[in-house]
Amino acid sequence: MEFAFSISPGTGSPIFRQIVDQVRLAVVSGRLAPGTQLPSVRALAERLVVNPNTVAKAYGELSREGIIDGQQGRGVFIAEPRQIYTNAERSRRLAPFVEALANEGVALGFTSEELLESLRRRLAKMDVPASSRRKPS
Amino acid sequence: MNDFAIKTTGLTRYFGGKCAVDQVSLAVPRGSVFALLGRNGSGKSTLTRMLMGLLEPTRGSANVLGEDCRHLSPAARGRIGYVAEGHPLIDWMRVRDLESFQKSFYPKWDGRLFKSVVDQFGLPSDARAGRLSRGQRAGLSLALTLATRPQLLVMDDPAMGLDPVARRTLLEAMILVTRNAGHTIFFSSHVLDDVERVADHVAILDKSVLRVSCPVEFFRARIKRLVLTFGGTPPPLPPIPGLLEARRDLTQLRLTVANPGPELEQLVASLGAQAVTEVALSLEDAVIAYLGERGEKPSLLQSDQLEAVAS
Numbered sequence: 001m002e003f004a005f006s007i008s009p010g011t012g013s014p015i016f017r018q019i020v021d022q023v024r025l026a027v028v029s030g031r032l033a034p035g036t037q038l039p040s041v042r043a044l045a046e047r048l049v050v051n052p053n054t055v056a057k058a059y060g061e062l063s064r065e066g067i068i069d070g071q072q073g074r075g076v077f078i079a080e081p082r083q084i085y086t087n088a089e090r091s092r093r094l095a096p097f098v099e100a101l102a103n104e105g106v107a108l109g110f111t112s113e114e115l116l117e118s119l120r121r122r123l124a125k126m127d128v129p130a131s132s133r134r135k136p137s
Numbered sequence: 138m139n140d141f142a143i144k145t146t147g148l149t150r151y152f153g154g155k156c157a158v159d160q161v162s163l164a165v166p167r168g169s170v171f172a173l174l175g176r177n178g179s180g181k182s183t184l185t186r187m188l189m190g191l192l193e194p195t196r197g198s199a200n201v202l203g204e205d206c207r208h209l210s211p212a213a214r215g216r217i218g219y220v221a222e223g224h225p226l227i228d229w230m231r232v233r234d235l236e237s238f239q240k241s242f243y244p245k246w247d248g249r250l251f252k253s254v255v256d257q258f259g260l261p262s263d264a265r266a267g268r269l270s271r272g273q274r275a276g277l278s279l280a281l282t283l284a285t286r287p288q289l290l291v292m293d294d295p296a297m298g299l300d301p302v303a304r305r306t307l308l309e310a311m312i313l314v315t316r317n318a319g320h321t322i323f324f325s326s327h328v329l330d331d332v333e334r335v336a337d338h339v340a341i342l343d344k345s346v347l348r349v350s351c352p353v354e355f356f357r358a359r360i361k362r363l364v365l366t367f368g369g370t371p372p373p374l375p376p377i378p379g380l381l382e383a384r385r386d387l388t389q390l391r392l393t394v395a396n397p398g399p400e401l402e403q404l405v406a407s408l409g410a411q412a413v414t415e416v417a418l419s420l421e422d423a424v425i426a427y428l429g430e431r432g433e434k435p436s437l438l439q440s441d442q443l444e445a446v447a448s
Contacts, residue, residue: 009333012417014357042316049308050334051170052315057354107412 003032007048015050019058027067027078029126038068038076142167142289142321143188147197150183157183159345160197162438165323165338170315172332172353173325175342176428181325182222184342185293188323189219202289215243218287222294224278228267232260235281243285251284257306272303279310290314292324296331304331311335329421341427348427349437353420359437360423361397365390365410372408377401381426393418393426395437 003026007018026032038044041059045052059076062068070076085093105115143165150158158180165171175181186192188199190209199206204213227235232255240246255262258276260269269277275295282290290311296304308331314320326332332339332353339356341349349356360381365371371390374383378400382393390410394401405413418426 009330010419010421012419014354015333016354045315046309046312048334049305049312051312051337053337104412 003036003038005044005048007050015048016054016058016061019044019055020061023058023062023078024065024067025126027081032078034078034080036078038078040075140167141165141200142169143171143199143201143323145184145188145197145199148184148187148194148199149196150180150187150192151195156345158187158194158342161342161347162197163340163347163350165321167321168319169338170311170322170336171324171338171340172336173323173340173342174327174329174332174424174428175325179342180345181342182293185291185323185325189217189291190214215285216288218282218285218290220278220282220290220292220295223297224271224274224295226266226269226274226278229265231263231265232277233262235266235277236262236284239281239284245286247284247286250286251280254280254283254310257309258303271298272300272306275299275303275307279307283310283314286317288320290320290322290324292322294325294327296326296328304328307331308335329419329424333420341424343428347438351437356437357418357420357423359397360393360395360418360426361401362391362393362416362418362422362426363405364414364416365392365405365408366412366414367410371410375404375407377404382429391416393422395427 005019005022007015009015011018013021023032023038038059039047041052041055045055048055059068059070063070066079066082068076069079101115101119110118141164143163145161145163148158148161148163149156161180161184173181173184183192187194188201188206190201190206193207201209202213202216204210209217227238230238236248236251240248254276258273258280260273260276260280264273266274266277279295295307299307311322311324312335314322322335336353339349339351339353340347367388367390369388371385371388374380374390374392377383377392377394379395379397380392381395382391384391390408392405
């Protein structure tokens with residue numbers, strides 16, 4: 001079944017960011033398997049009724065992150081999972097979010113067990129696998 | 138080839154003693170979809186009419202497709218498509234008569250494109266223009282303009298008064314124009330959701346003065362909203378550079394700031410809030426903050442950025 005994008009203008013999240021997030025999430029949760037073809041920039045722009053530059057920007061970011069492979073004229077495909085950041089770099093990128101969650105959680109009076117539980121519930125909604133499916137590069 | 142489809146320098150227009158457009162210097166990159174925003178009466182139509190050579194500037198100049206807007210050659214006019222405010226049409230003519238009338242002026246007439254736009258809007262070819270609904274009028278005037286295959290499409294508030302379906306069809310037609318690399322759309326609008334979908338550049342006119350002209354993402358990235366929560370009544374505010382809007386209630390201060398620098402963090406920290414949260418702003422919120430009555434109106438004119446984008 002073809003992947004259905006859905007974007008909504010008028011939110012705090014720019015449209016290119018919504019496209020990036022949807023593809024990322026669908027890849028992590030396995031709804032988009034490696035090798036799946038995505039619509040071309042032009043086709044997706046016309047389907048979503050958004051500026052093609054917006055789609056191109058989203059695809060550009062996904063491609064830099066190694067989530068999609070695009071060959072000129074041959075289409076855009078979900079890439080084989082690979083790790084493009086070193087482990088140190090991944091941890092560095094994650095750190096500010098962990099810190100924000102911890103600070104906000106403690107300030108609101110949650111216990112560590114409650115915080116972990118709410119994170120687990122959130123992840124369960126996203127269908128994130130418990131063990132790694134990423135191959136080390 | 139010129140990098141800009143439109144470039145104005147100090148463009149100014151007075152009506153009697155009243156300034157309608159005040160020293161506007163604007164550059165519209167070739168190939169962009171450029172949205173002109175501003176409240177009613179801010180000078181958008183006056184600016185647009187000057188660009189189209191329909192109104193003489195009091196001072197300053199404008200270059201459109203490489204020619205002075207005051208003396209556009211017939212060849213340049215043939216490359217410009219203009220959809221005027223309110224979609225004026227010759228009301229006694231039928232759809233097919235308007236097509237053959239318009240066609241006679243343009244050597245490159247795309248009859249297939251005309252038909253496809255007319256069909257999208259559900260226009261019968263024997264209907265008289267005067268009998269059409271507002272959405273159908275918009276569709277007809279769009280079809281008459283697009284079929285000339287303009288390199289520069291200029292539309293003055295084309296979405297005004299259209300229902301959501303007609304508006305979406307209008308957007309689809311605009312996306313269609315971007316298939317031609319190097320074709321530029323310059324349009325004014327009040328519908329920010331539509332602007333967010335199709336525009337890549339945005340300009341804001343506020344009381345005749347140009348305040349913003351930059352890529353849409355650049356504009357959004359430079360406007361921040363912070364919500365500060367206090368234990369009791371929020372303290373009075375010190376002067377904050379770039380403050381667009383400050384709203385307070387019992388325990389919260391909501392600040393919207395343009396071009397926030399490192400000094401903002403210090404200022405905010407000095408207020409002693411219990412929590413400071415950055416809230417994501419929609420494009421509409423950001424524009425409203427800019428057009429509101431209170432606060433400073435810092436400039437976000439990124440001509441360097443524009444040149445970088447265009448090159």
